[in-house]
Amino acid sequence: MGDYKNEKTSDLGASDTGPVVLEEDGNSSIQTAETLLRLIPVGLCVAALVLMIKDSEDNEYGSLSYSNITAFRFLVQVNGILAGYSLLSAAFTAVPRPMTMPRAWTFFLLDQVSTYLILAAGAVATEVAFLAYKGDVAVTWSEACGTYGHFCRQATTSIIITFLVVICYILLSLISSYRLFSKFDAPAGYRNKGIEIVDFEMNRVDS
Amino acid sequence: MGDYKNEKTSDLGASDTGPVVLEEDGNSSIQTAETLLRLIPVGLCVAALVLMIKDSEDNEYGSLSYSNITAFRFLVQVNGILAGYSLLSAAFTAVPRPMTMPRAWTFFLLDQVSTYLILAAGAVATEVAFLAYKGDVAVTWSEACGTYGHFCRQATTSIIITFLVVICYILLSLISSYRLFSKFDAPAGYRNKGIEIVDFEMNRVDS
Structure with a gap:
């Protein structure tokens, strides 16, 4: 139209x-903010991923590694996916180019999915860390962090970093939905x- | 408009x-869809909540109730909050009225928070149900569903219903962000x- x-x-x-194409008005400052917001998760995701992958503890009671816990493996996978996506999308947004509707839709959908994925991964890992710290007597799940204190602390750090990524992605999906839907007036x-x-x-x- | x-x-x-104020053009159909999408979660949330609250099992090995498991208590709380919010917001959107910026912002923010909350609650409860079914040998968490089969099945049903609420809220936050950001052209x-x-x-x- x-x-x-x-x-x-x-x-x-x-x-x-x-x-x-989108108005260029307030676009350059949003674009800079967006590129930054997409670069930050690259570092954070890699940090959370490496911390979790290197997280294992051997002691006289046995050994525990991140790979023994499904929730932590999921956290590693999602952080890996998001590191890649963040890097690619940052590279894409860094170069000024007209934001067409298909591009706006693609960014919007991928950002939404990423936000939901990383939030779910963070929440699930938090729950498992919580169980590892506190245990659950009724289900006969004993706490594990008394025995594997170092393991638990490192996992917690990785989870905290993951939630920083969640914040970045909540902002990013806000930006990409703004960019998509602010064009929707015209077709009306x-x-x-x-x-x-x-x-x-x-x-x-x-x- | x-x-x-x-x-x-x-x-x-x-x-x-x-x-x-927002354009009225395609608004009435969106409004109907929105009111419906806000009414559906009322029923779903109450169903998930009741199923989970009534979920307990006594047998010769002991007894297990939803209240023994933090993740399930969280699921009940979030479902309660969302049932209330869905009902209030459905009542609000059912009556046609001009959608001012503060209203659009309020809906947008509350819908976003609701979506993230219910997704987190669903994810966390899924992880615990998964652990209850499979256990985790490395952390010495035994599976519990062999002993508490009925409890696990009822919890799973509640979780599945919760994910239907998640879908509704993903659509709702899409609608409310469309409504908010489609106005952002005018000030530009x-x-x-x-x-x-x-x-x-x-x-x-x-x-």
């Missing part, structure tokens, strides 16, 4: 040439139509 | 008097300015 206006006066907004059509009619009448009067 | 076109020359839009201003300038020139020509 951007092309629509162009046919009339060819000047009602530079943002209407080619495919629908009242503004363009308004211009159209007025424009038509002007041409008539002018000729 | 529809009014906007009609009043083109007389005054520049009801949307400029008083608080910014280029479209309104376009209309304004043309309108001014028309008045000049007409007189």
